Amino acid sequence: MRPLYLDTHFDGVPIGVELLREVAARGVVGCRVDLLKTTDPEAVRAMFAECDAAGLRVLAIVRDGDQIDQLNAIGLWTTQAAELWNEPDIDTNRHIEPGEYSEMLTEAAYASRAAGIPLYAGAISNLSQGGLGWLRKIKPALDEYPEVRVSVHRYPDGGAYESWDRPHDGFATRADEVAALKVIIGNRPWCVSETGVHTAPRITKPYGAWFASRYAWARVEARWTESEQLQQTRQDLAFWATTDVEFVTLYQINCGPTADSPEQFGWRRADGTWRPVADVLRA
Numbered sequence: 001m002r003p004l005y006l007d008t009h010f011d012g013v014p015i016g017v018e019l020l021r022e023v024a025a026r027g028v029v030g031c032r033v034d035l036l037k038t039t040d041p042e043a044v045r046a047m048f049a050e051c052d053a054a055g056l057r058v059l060a061i062v063r064d065g066d067q068i069d070q071l072n073a074i075g076l077w078t079t080q081a082a083e084l085w086n087e088p089d090i091d092t093n094r095h096i097e098p099g100e101y102s103e104m105l106t107e108a109a110y111a112s113r114a115a116g117i118p119l120y121a122g123a124i125s126n127l128s129q130g131g132l133g134w135l136r137k138i139k140p141a142l143d144e145y146p147e148v149r150v151s152v153h154r155y156p157d158g159g160a161y162e163s164w165d166r167p168h169d170g171f172a173t174r175a176d177e178v179a180a181l182k183v184i185i186g187n188r189p190w191c192v193s194e195t196g197v198h199t200a201p202r203i204t205k206p207y208g209a210w211f212a213s214r215y216a217w218a219r220v221e222a223r224w225t226e227s228e229q230l231q232q233t234r235q236d237l238a239f240w241a242t243t244d245v246e247f248v249t250l251y252q253i254n255c256g257p258t259a260d261s262p263e264q265f266g267w268r269r270a271d272g273t274w275r276p277v278a279d280v281l282r283a
Contacts, residue, residue, distance in 0.1 A: 007250070015050070017050040024056055048076060052079075061082075064108060072111070082112055119149065161220075178243050195250060200223065229276070230276040
């Protein structure tokens with residue numbers, strides 16, 4: 001298996017070193033820490049410190065080069081790495097046109113050099129035709145900075161028939177998705193900074209939304225059990241082990257209070273108990 005990271009910190013809130021030590025005990029080597037909405041440097045210091053105390057590396061999502069500079073000025077960058085934005089190809093946080101992102105990349109590359117830390121760029125939402133098309137448009141900027149690494153996300157298309165091995169439209173296999181990525185980035189290092197399997201309902205609407213909203217026969221619904229989530233995730237990680245990816249990051253540490261899919265990827269249930277997927281690295 002490739003080294004495994006976990007999305008752990010959101011909105012600038014520390015989660016506690018004891019919990020992070022439990023994460024580390026399950027074989028995780030790093031945390032992905034979201035700093036996009038964080039303006040308090042002491043909150044950043046606390047999050048970095050608890051990850052360090054648990055023996056976990058950090059991949060920190062940053063807004064821009066200025067944020068890298070600001071944290072460098074107070075000595076917060078040590079062994080961490082930075083990732084420039086989150087899913088800029090779609091509107092998860094804010095859609096960013098490739099030209100604007102290329103300018104951000106230039107500033108962040110200089111800032112990361114000054115801080116002496118690795119910088120990951122791209123952070124596209126998926127290894128789909130759309131995500132890869134957006135990444136292709138920032139390739140000229142990437143080519144200016146050979147030391148900059150690339151991050152990508154990879155999720156299934158969704159729907160009742162999704163599976164770890166089902167490729168996106170336009171690709172015959174998942175290996176073909178990776179091959180298309182490599183055409184763009186060449187031999188530079190890259191990581192998967194988000195992927196995962198959720199246990200929320202997955203719905204396919206073969207006859208369109210209008211019929212699906214009115215007739216049960218026009219909807220195909222399925223959902224993974226927690227045990228199936230574990231098996232799908234284990235098979236997915238085995239696939240990544242056949243590639244040259246540096247590390248893989250699973251989304252995310254906690255489930256949320258609703259049944260919506262973004263809140264049902266977690267390693268822990270909403271009550272704090274661990275789900276089977278937390279044992280993905282255990283035999």
